[in-house]
Amino acid sequence: MxxxxxxxxxxxxxxxxxxxxxxxxxxxxxxxxxxxxxxxxxxxxxxxxxxxxxxxxxxxxxxxxxxxxxxxxxxxxxxxxxxxxxxxxxxxxxxxxxxxxxxxxxxxxxxxxxxxxxxxxxxxxxxxxxxxxxxxxxxxxxxxxxxxxxxxxxxxxxxxxxxxxxxxxxxxxxxxxxxxxxxxxxxxxxxxxxxxxxxxxxxxxxxxxxxxxxxxxxxxxxxxxxxxxxxxxxxxxxLEIARLSSKIAVSTQRDSSSMITMAAVTMFFLPGTFVSALFSMVFFNTTNDNESIVVGRQWWLFPTITIPLTVVVFATWVAWQRYRNRVDSDSLGISDLMKIAGPEPIMEKSPNPSYQGPM
Structure with a gap:
């Protein structure tokens, strides 16, 4: 051709x-x-x-x-x-x-x-x-x-x-x-x-x-x-979710107020309960003659058992709290951490003069 x-x-x-x-x-x-x-x-x-x-x-x-x-x-x-x-x-x-x-x-x-x-x-x-x-x-x-x-x-x-x-x-x-x-x-x-x-x-x-x-x-x-x-x-x-969240927050606040009231009442009766429980133990005995308190010979058993047991209970509670915090931290994904931390700042870079775009 x-x-x-x-x-x-x-x-x-x-x-x-x-x-x-x-x-x-x-x-x-x-x-x-x-x-x-x-x-x-x-x-x-x-x-x-x-x-x-x-x-x-x-x-x-x-x-x-x-x-x-x-x-x-x-x-x-x-x-x-x-x-x-x-x-x-x-x-x-x-x-x-x-x-x-x-x-x-x-x-x-x-x-x-x-x-x-x-x-x-x-x-x-x-x-x-x-x-x-x-x-x-x-x-x-x-x-x-x-x-x-x-x-x-x-x-x-x-x-x-x-x-x-x-x-x-x-x-x-x-x-x-x-x-x-x-x-x-x-x-x-x-x-x-x-x-x-x-x-x-x-x-x-x-x-x-x-x-x-x-x-x-x-x-x-x-x-x-x-x-x-x-x-x-x-x-x-x-908006509906926000409205429901507001209602839940109000209900939670009311429950918190009730719990605070219950805690205050408990603290009010706690000293009397402690004193009554203490003097009802067999280590203490009151006589009607001279109105004195007689302490038993085995009174040392009470602090000996109570103090270590109290320490063990508090230590167990502290260890359980730390374990729960560690488990929650491990279960938190990387994407969630990025959402909490926020996006990284964008660094401005000068354009590459050698780049040739599509014509």
Whole structure:
């Protein structure tokens, strides 16, 4: 093809680029032979809807009187190919107009992108006509997820429509350049017809892109509405929890006051209880004759048993408290500790001048 048609190596390099990540540019080149302009060559790439493979187009319009134009279309959509072949079989003079094949391909691409808009538009209208008050929390989360997916699809379509509009502007420039270099080779009526066709396709592309932008913004509004209603529901739940916590705090305070009262009454009777218990022991004996207190010989058993037993009880209680504190500390997770300690301060760093971001 390089020797027979003069295909540029740039056209073959297009096949090695990623399908959906890298977008190649539009090129138009003047081919010369013997110091004379002999042809206007060009190449571009476009897609026809979501999920469709890219289409690569190379063309060469001869600037010599009586010579034809050559097109190489890699991955041409079936509908556009059938239409072009039908014009060829019918020998329709429409193909003799400059860049008529490009206009057919652009019209088909616009039609496919218009079809791709229908599904997300219908889903968006369904959510707009539904009553959000009847949504459960799980249904709300599912709706937000689907709306985010619709927003992503609409953003992709919007940018592809932007590419289509730029490619149409490129083809309009190629058409004007070809007419200037062709030295009145084409019929003025055919030239005006193609110009009108491109103007019409550009207008349709602009209108469709404007509505896609409208659908994208409406999707964002619906997502914000779901978020606001979910936030209001959470706020009401938090207020109810705060109200119940306040009631619990009041009840706890009342219980604490009752316990303090019971403790005060216990302390009031504790000295008398201690004295009565002490003098009721067999170690002490009172006589009626001289009204004196007689201490038994085994009185030392009371402090000997009571003091160590009291120490053991308090030591056991202290050991149990320390064990409980250690267990609580071990069961506290790292995330909980970070929540208690708070986030670490963010250190500002100077940007790395050697970093090259994505272009």
């Amino acid at each position: 390089r020797q027979r048609f003069g295909v540029s190596p740039l056209f073959f390099n297009c096949f090695h680029s990623p399908k959906y990540v890298v977008k190649i540019g539009n090129a138009s080149l003047i081919r010369t032979e013997g110091g004379k302009r002999v042809a206007l060559d060009g190449l571009y790439r476009f897609s026809s809807g979501l999920g469709s493979p890219p289409v690569h187009v190379w063309f060469s319009h001869s600037l010599i009187q009586g010579q034809s134009s050559t097109y190489i279309i890699h991955g041409c959509p079936d509908m556009a190919k059938s239409l072009i072949l039908s014009y060829v079989e019918q020998r329709d003079p429409i193909l003799m107009r400059p860049l008529s094949v490009d206009a057919i391909l652009a019209e088909h691409s616009l039609h496919e992108w218009g079809q791709a808009v229908y599904a997300p538009r219908n889903h968006l209208i369904t959510y707009e006509n539904s009553s959000i008050a009847q949504y459960t929390p799980s249904q709300t989360a599912e709706a937000v997820e689907r709306l985010h997916f619709l927003s992503q699809v609409l953003h992709i379509i919007r940018e592809d429509l932007t590419d289509l509009r730029e490619r149409l502007q490129y083809l309009v420039g190629v058409h004007e350049r070809l007419i200037d270099l062709s030295n009145d080779r084409y019929d003025p009526l055919d030239v005006e017809s193609v110009q009108d066709s491109f103007a019409y396709i550009v207008s349709k592309t602009t209108t469709l892109r404007r509505w896609v932008v409208n659908y994208t913004e409406r999707t964002g509004i619906r997502i914000n509405l779901f978020f606001n209603l979910a936030t209001q529901s959470d706020s009401r739940t938090n």
